[in-house]
Amino acid sequence: MEDKRHDRRIRFERPARITTSVGEKSSVRSYDFSRTGAGFICDAPLKIGESLSMILDIGKKGQSQIMRIRGEVVHQSQKHDTYLMGMRFSKK
Secondary structure, eight states: OOOOOOOEEEOOOOOOEEETTTTOOEEEEEEEEOSEEEEEEEOOOOTTTEEEEEEOOOOTTTOOOEEEEEEEEEEEEEEEEEEEEEEOOOOO
């Protein structure tokens, strides 16, 4: 399987919260980030093209720094009983 990503990914695992365009909220786990997108693991698949917002704490231990991201789902693959999702950041 060929990797279609052009940007280097950095592993970054943290608890996160996503909200879909219709307001459904889920707890997920961030997996990795690049300049243009993020990967995260969730219990149920999301539709390709679904608009999302993600909130996660990127601060160091003892220091909160909340990051808010908007984007859309561009990839999904099943891994055991979870799903690895790919999200491309919105340009807005």
